[in-house]
Amino acid sequence: MTTAAAAAAAAASVVAASVAATAEGGGGDGAAVRFGIVGCAEIARKVSRAIRMAPNASIAAVGSRSGEKSRRFLAENDLDPAAVAAYGSYEEVLDDPKVDAVYMPLPTSLHLPWAKPTALCAADLDKILAACAAAGVQFMDTTMWIHHPRTAEMRRLLSDPALFGDLRSVSSIFTFRADDDFLKNDIRVKPDLDALGALGDVGWYCARAALWAASYGLPATAVAHRGLVTNDAGVILSFGASLQWEDGKMATLHGSFLSHLTMELSATGTRGTLRLSDFIIPFAEGGASFAFSSEAAFTELVTGWRSKPGERVVDAELPQEALMVAEFSRLVGGIKGGSLKPERKWPEISRKTQLVLDAVKASIDKGFLPAEVGV
Secondary structure (H helix, E strand, O other): OOHHHHHHHHHOOOOOOEEEEOOOOOOOOOOOEEEEEEOOOHHHHHHHHHHHHOOOEEEEEEEOOOHHHHHHHHHHOOOOOOOOEEEOOHHHHHHOOOOOEEEEOOOHHHOOOOOOOOOOOHHHHHHHHHHHHHHOOOEEEOOHHHHOHHHHHHHHHHOOOOOOOOEEEEEEEEEEEOOHHHHHHOHHHOOOOOOOHHHHOHHHHHHHHHHHHOOOOOOOEEEEOOOOEEOOOOOEEEEEEEEEOOOOOEEEEEEEOEEEEEEEEEEEEOOEEEEEOEOOOOOEOOEEEEEEEEOOOEOHHHOOEOOOOEEEEEEOOOOHHHHHHHHHHHHHHHHHHOOOOOOOHHHHHHHHHHHHHHHHHHHHHOOOOOEEOOO
């Protein structure tokens, strides 16, 4: 990693994981962007596969707290040790001149020290953004569903005033039932590792979905719902919240480690309704569907619907995580080749998502009273 990028890493570091790219070195226009993976969490296996599937990316190095763990990661994920370096520290990945971009699946408490695009609060994130801007690096959080072609098709419909009209409400739910081992030992339930718990983990996706539906316009206020569940250490295991925009539209969010696996998203406009049950991870990699209805009405005597919501299927040539890596690598290659500058959209939507989570947490701390969403 170059001096500029190392400076960004030293000064800075999502709820899931993120990637940040150096602004100098190899990997220019047309060349494969070479990734270093910092940390060997389970999600790193999924993203390492995505990097190998993307047509413009490759893995150059893996780093963990021990060389043995890094070597085991290579073996378990079919990575060639002759082509991929296995390091016993994070610093060695950042210092490797062959590494163009870094993927960091680390606990939230380590995001600020290790330059990840999201953090425990917007104040920490602002330090990360400033460091990355000063170093001229691109970063992107790994909210993978945003990159699926289904998402673009849904956006097209939500933006159609004749079919959908004006957005009035959003509901997003992400829950899964964690086992006893998770609830006792996972980093997401430890106050010194991921202090926001379910709010910072599954809640990130719920907040992002609401913002996405609202074209990333920030709500005015957030109110956390009573009935919050925490563990003995005070880490959130289950939460609900409402968001309110100044124009009257609203959103409800629910995230939990204690309920059956659910990934529901619905958006209701003045003329149409969109709904899907796998918005974060599609049921299948090759394509994904959603239901959409426009100008729906009841039959005579209100005994049924005149027309049912129609299912729309969108094919995907690659899994959404590989599409994410490909898009990130395209941006990195353009920056390194001199044809592009870091795209501001990605840090901006990460920051807005963090602001919503901050407001929900502030409402919890205020005894479930409304909290303003910062700017």
